[in-house]
Amino acid sequence: MNNATTAATSTRTAAISALGLRKSYGDKVVLDGIDLRIPEGTVFALLGPNGAGKTTTVEILSTLIAADSGEAWIGGHDVTTDADSVRDQIGVTGQFAAVDGLLTAEENLLLMADLHHLGRGEGRRRAAELLERFELTEAARKNVATFSGGMRRKLDLAMTLVGRPRIIFLDEPTTGLDPRSRRVMWELIRNLVADQGVTIFLTTQYLEEADQLADRIAVLDHGKLVAEGTAEELKRLIPGGHVRLQFSDAAGLTEAASVFDVATRDDESLSLQIPNNGSIANLRALLAIIDSTGVRAESLTMHTPDLDDVFLTLTGRQNADAAPAAPAARKESNR
Template sequence: MNTATQVSPTTRAAAISASGLRKSYGDKVVLDGIDLRIPEGTIFALLGPNGAGKTTTVEILSTLITADSGQARIAGHDVTSDADSVRRRIGVTGQFAAVDGLLTAEENLLLMADLHHLSKREGRRRAAELLERFELTEAARKNVATFSGGMRRKLDLAMTLVGRPRIIFLDEPTTGLDPRSRRVMWELIRNLVTDQGVTIFLTTQYLDEADQLADRIAVLDHGKLVAEGTADELKRTIPGGHVRLRFADEAHLATAAGFFGTAARDDESLTLRIPGDGTLADLRAVLDVLDSTGIQAESLTVHTPDLDDVFLTLTGRQNAPTHPNPQKESAR
């Protein structure tokens, strides 16, 4: 999570705002009236299963498509009536790397510089700067078709930065990457915010990614925002936190159960599950009982709800797309 910012996000101007955004395709409602306010210099993550409306939201906010109704403003400019001003201030990185495999990394960046009407001198300077920042200098003149997935995603993000956008939309930026490449991308994303004050709008299905990066998170399901807050705020809304005690034998388990009346007892595993919210006060209360009664527990573990629990509870999905096995990831 971005912790380097000094000014409270609630006091900053809105980089992105939206009110009542709706979008349908025929009888299918994709967005059903969503409201957003994302302060400057923060990372906002939009979570949701496939088909929830994440990509449609990005397409509307980045002027690629128009909403059926509602309003949205980017850096103070209306996405419909002042789309050109919006486009000058944003960068968009889609689910799949939009790089030309027939060109070198440097040529891809120079092509983007031409599209931004930079002079040849400024374009080369900007390309060299981005190649160095993304640790692609040694591969600058290699054909992109030979790049790994992680290198292609880094180059894709570098190309987005050629025009120095103040707001960047990242639509599932780490899909298909191995764990090391994902963490490299996370660090690059963090640095854009902490070093340059860029605002990031991130869509992802990876709950650990949102937990690691986002200042605020919203959960989108069936076209509606069903929750919004910090990761900790969302976790606190979900029941299920507990302290789990394991004992050496049934005698110790039975004795402890007599002192923890609300605990769930499991004779097979010799454990007690004591409800709580995972706070230090809860843990201290359990330890105080053990200490005052002399009851010996073999082990103690604390469980607090995580974003997996939040996703499952809020969307009602049986299988949350969390912490995927990188070996089984595939681009959609």
């Protein structure tokens, strides 16, 4: 996301906001004072290992359970004092498809229409519309017990949309799906936001899913938010970014290796790896060194940490205390 888009997003009205949410079960602290602000019409992804507090956060924000302390608002309504208004605006899709296998797809949708107090005609129109949108029309009269995992998840999301919610909580919505079904769900989620301006609160352990879908990502660990930002902002927090210079011969590689103090040389691939955090300032400094010293590289490629690196580092699975180093040239170089 570019700076202009980020600025526009930050000025939007908050669809979801929370301040100091805390929740414990006995001596176990599940949420330890988290703050959130999620603008309307965006996708927000909450990442974290098992037991980090993701589902508890969704349950509090969707009025299923109460926080021990703190405040939260959904569409401007307090989740504690105005829970009915909150429920009128939201839809929730849990980790496991909440569909009735003894009913057909159409019957499942009509049941949801009844629960939302839609008239008979309106309910049938809404069911037909959703069956078509989710490409389930041909399977409308089949028992859901015969559906694949991907079809069940699509129907589950369709049932969530019967009441036309403005804010949708998706708690690990693609768990157990094959890669193709997962990508179908991603496209459906993107379309909800792009076509209808729906706000999505997504929890997931699939880091590619957050990278593909989310405008902003937060990492939750041991009940605390340890980082928040766009995918690119989070990646820049983690050491391991580097620039790779590729050379056509060993002489060029040797000449470049004599210039940089903090480079890793690979003679087999004729390449030089130089630590760099991916910022414009660091890249500009590197290019200035290359230009001033006459280093003759065939190509230059940027490599930044991915969300796997972010997740593992921020949730304490590996130590990475040092910041990425800027490129440094040897002082004695007179090139």
